[in-house]
Amino acid sequence: MKEYTYRICAALTTLAVAGSLAAVPVSAVQAAPLTSTHQLQVQQRIPVAKAMAVKQTTANLNLRSAASTKGKILVVIPKNTKVTVSTERSGWSQVAYAGKTGWVSSTYLRNAPASVKVGGLGKATAALKLRKSTDTKSAVLESVPKAGIFRILKISKGYSQITRRGRTGWVQSSYLVPLAEKPGREIFIDEKYTTNRAGLTDRYWTSVSGADLHESVNGKKRINDIPKNSVAYRDLKKEWTAGSVKGWVFVRTQGMSGWMKSSQLKRKSTAPTRPPGYSKKTVLAQRNGAVPEKMLVAIAWDPEKTLIAGPALNDLNRLNVAFKKKFGKNLEIDLAYRTRSTQDAYWIELGQFIAAKPGTSNHGWGTAVDFPETYNYSFRGKYFKWLKANSKNYNWTHRKILEEGSPYAEAWHFEYSGR
Ligand SMILES: [Zn+2]
Numbered sequence: 001m002k003e004y005t006y007r008i009c010a011a012l013t014t015l016a017v018a019g020s021l022a023a024v025p026v027s028a029v030q031a032a033p034l035t036s037t038h039q040l041q042v043q044q045r046i047p048v049a050k051a052m053a054v055k056q057t058t059a060n061l062n063l064r065s066a067a068s069t070k071g072k073i074l075v076v077i078p079k080n081t082k083v084t085v086s087t088e089r090s091g092w093s094q095v096a097y098a099g100k101t102g103w104v105s106s107t108y109l110r111n112a113p114a115s116v117k118v119g120g121l122g123k124a125t126a127a128l129k130l131r132k133s134t135d136t137k138s139a140v141l142e143s144v145p146k147a148g149i150f151r152i153l154k155i156s157k158g159y160s161q162i163t164r165r166g167r168t169g170w171v172q173s174s175y176l177v178p179l180a181e182k183p184g185r186e187i188f189i190d191e192k193y194t195t196n197r198a199g200l201t202d203r204y205w206t207s208v209s210g211a212d213l214h215e216s217v218n219g220k221k222r223i224n225d226i227p228k229n230s231v232a233y234r235d236l237k238k239e240w241t242a243g244s245v246k247g248w249v250f251v252r253t254q255g256m257s258g259w260m261k262s263s264q265l266k267r268k269s270t271a272p273t274r275p276p277g278y279s280k281k282t283v284l285a286q287r288n289g290a291v292p293e294k295m296l297v298a299i300a301w302d303p304e305k306t307l308i309a310g311p312a313l314n315d316l317n318r319l320n321v322a323f324k325k326k327f328g329k330n331l332e333i334d335l336a337y338r339t340r341s342t343q344d345a346y347w348i349e350l351g352q353f354i355a356a357k358p359g360t361s362n363h364g365w366g367t368a369v370d371f372p373e374t375y376n377y378s379f380r381g382k383y384f385k386w387l388k389a390n391s392k393n394y395n396w397t398h399r400k401i402l403e404e405g406s407p408y409a410e411a412w413h414f415e416y417s418g419r
Helices: 236-242 280-284 310-327 340-350 382-394
Strands: 053-057 061-064 073-077 082-089 092-097 100-105 109-111 121-124 128-131 140-144 149-151 154-156 159-164 167-172 176-179 202-206 211-214 222-226 231-234 248-253 256-261 296-298 307-309 368-370 413-416
Touching: 073 092, 073 100, 128 159, 140 159, 140 167, 149 159, 202 248, 222 256, 222 340, 236 248, 280 310, 296 310, 307 310, 310 382, 310 413
Parallel strands: none
Antiparallel strands: 053 082, 053 109, 061 073, 061 100, 082 092, 092 100, 121 149, 121 176, 128 140, 128 167, 154 159, 159 167, 202 231, 211 222, 211 256, 231 248, 248 256, 296 307, 368 413
């Protein structure tokens, strides 16, 4: 869908060395004892009949031809494999694995956790890799955090299909435990980061400095923090899907989706809409992505009251007056100021080919604006063409490196070149 396209401005990124963002590896087969000396014991003749029970191996385990360590090893059953015990006698369990029936030491079996089901929820019991297919050798699409909760889409060959942040792939089912659905659960909303509001209209602004955006309710997974007076759109549909939680709202803000405490939101922006009297030089002397709130101002004619660096406001207002004279409407602003933590989150989420290297973007000083990625603002669009030709008269520039054909091509990113 159009409204879910990536729209993370990468302007003026010095292409970073490809850093590895690989997830923590999770080994399916870990080192573990294959035998144990206390398996050597006298067998009782009388078998203890037990109901068929599903167990899970706690180590790589020898399947033997007899209920004794003298039994021939038929095959090694990997750790965390589920097996069905048909009979148990004196510390040995009869199971079938890989087409062979034999005996394993009951010491290395435990009650298997219940399995996830298609359509149900599964919680990751370890950090996992989301893979392209049901194979430990297939490409890793995403990392999956321990304790992440996911809807199970399909199950195949010991793998469960889930979606994590917009990417659908497979994780090993043995690392998922089923979870009952109830409101208040930590649910990860699987959404691609996007700057677009995707049609959302229920508008709020952050009421506190550094309002925390979380990946789940209860604040255990923090995405980033959002400066005071930043617009946030509530997504009630997502909230209902996940299970509404009192005191929390699911919002889209700064190009991301996540949970925020309702106490950190208000209905109006209270940011000043007049330049505060700082020079651009003063703003640029601040740490990128950590510009003090007093140096940020809201764009008065922008319905979202987007925050930009104070010194850039007058010229943006002038540019808007000229634009409005030409097209009969105000400019549309998609994003402007971005905190460092937001840049970091983009970087982790999208990687260096889409996101700007954290700490390098002019958005981190509030001296750049992005227009929406709609046709009129694209390279072929009439708004872009007009802006490209005229914005420099108002000290806003579209850099050469961003022109069509460049690997960094971005029609929507303009920078403040005034004082
Ligand atoms: Zn930009």
